[in-house]
Amino acid sequence: MTKRFAVIGSPVKHSLSPTLFGFLFAESGTDATYIAHEVAPEALSDCIAAMRKGEWDGLSVTVPHKLAVRPLVDEEDSLVIRIGAANTLARRGDRIAAYNTDAAGCARALAHGGATLQGANVVILGAGGAARSAVFAALDGGAKSIRIVNRTADKAQALAQAAGDARCAALDATSLQGVLNDSDILIQSTTVGMSAPDSSPLAADIVLPRRLTVHDMVYRPLETALLARAAAQGCRVIDGLWMLVFQALKQFEYWTGVRASDETALALHAHLRGAAT
Numbered sequence: 001m002t003k004r005f006a007v008i009g010s011p012v013k014h015s016l017s018p019t020l021f022g023f024l025f026a027e028s029g030t031d032a033t034y035i036a037h038e039v040a041p042e043a044l045s046d047c048i049a050a051m052r053k054g055e056w057d058g059l060s061v062t063v064p065h066k067l068a069v070r071p072l073v074d075e076e077d078s079l080v081i082r083i084g085a086a087n088t089l090a091r092r093g094d095r096i097a098a099y100n101t102d103a104a105g106c107a108r109a110l111a112h113g114g115a116t117l118q119g120a121n122v123v124i125l126g127a128g129g130a131a132r133s134a135v136f137a138a139l140d141g142g143a144k145s146i147r148i149v150n151r152t153a154d155k156a157q158a159l160a161q162a163a164g165d166a167r168c169a170a171l172d173a174t175s176l177q178g179v180l181n182d183s184d185i186l187i188q189s190t191t192v193g194m195s196a197p198d199s200s201p202l203a204a205d206i207v208l209p210r211r212l213t214v215h216d217m218v219y220r221p222l223e224t225a226l227l228a229r230a231a232a233q234g235c236r237v238i239d240g241l242w243m244l245v246f247q248a249l250k251q252f253e254y255w256t257g258v259r260a261s262d263e264t265a266l267a268l269h270a271h272l273r274g275a276a277t
């Protein structure tokens with residue numbers, strides 16, 4: 001029987017997920033459909049009840065439901081509990097399991113781009129949901145240190161504390177250059193640059209050392225001002241579409257039990273490039 005999947009959110013019509021999973025299901029020969037399903041906050045519990053009755057085999061969950069969905073499910077993966085948000089639901093009979101694939105997506109994007117988290121000094125820009133997944137990707141990947149810089153300093157402090165690991169600390173923006181000089185990986189997880197090709201989350205006088213790998217989670221545009229600057233300064237760069245692709249492949253794995261190859265990731269990235277610019 002054809003399986004039914006969707007991304008739920010509000011607004012959701014600009015989501016790349018239907019294009020992504022349409023390609024992935026066709027390429028893998030999976031008998032399944034995937035649509036963008038607009039769900040207002042007040043309709044979320046009805047949507048999950050319908051899923052429990054069989055309307056959906058799996059759901060991708062996006063803004064604003066990633067936290068609100070948690071009390072509505074039957075099981076939570078440990079990463080959902082640690083990160084505090086779910087982005088994937090899978091129906092197992094009449095039970096619903098929740099997962100978070102953003103940390104895995106971030107880690108695999110870094111690995112695919114040639115960066116090693118093990119023993120790395122990592123700087124994370126931002127302290128929202130995406131930064132939270134980056135923190136846990138870095139912790140679980142064996143990073144030596146994780147420094148969080150955010151426009152609202154209190155939120156960086158709160159995220160470092162919530163991580164509950166001595167390797168993780170908030171960083172004052174005035175100390176950023178000194179820390180970057182001794183860092184291996186910079187993960188940009190603020191919304192700065194989104195649909196704004198000239199906006200950069202870094203002050204103009206910050207110099208990015210050549211040894212740095214720079215991963216920008218923003219993927220619209222694909223080459224953000226930060227990535228353009230990093231590439232010009234000789235850094236290795238990893239665009240946000242890689243994280244989107246790898247977090248989706250992890251969702252696919254939860255739904256089908258199949259781990260997609262790096263070749264599939266390459267094909268997906270190439271397929272989505274046009275849609276992301």
Ligand SMILES: NC(=O)c1ccc[n+]([C@@H]2O[C@H](COP(=O)([O-])OP(=O)(O)OC[C@H]3O[C@@H](n4cnc5c(N)ncnc54)[C@H](OP(=O)(O)O)[C@@H]3O)[C@@H](O)[C@H]2O)c1
Pocket residue numbers: 102105125126127128129130131150151152155189190191192194201217218219240241243244245247
């Ligand atoms: N590639 C992927 O697969 C992937 C996955 C998840 C998210 N993302 C992207 O990651 C980005 C962040 O998502 P999110 O869910 O973490 O959002 P969020 O929870 O709303 O957090 C937004 C973050 O951006 C910061 N910010 C917003 N405007 C800023 C400005 N003008 N200057 C400096 N900092 C600013 C916020 O700082 P304050 O705390 O000071 O407000 C906060 O740290 C989005 O662009 C999203 O599309 C990509």
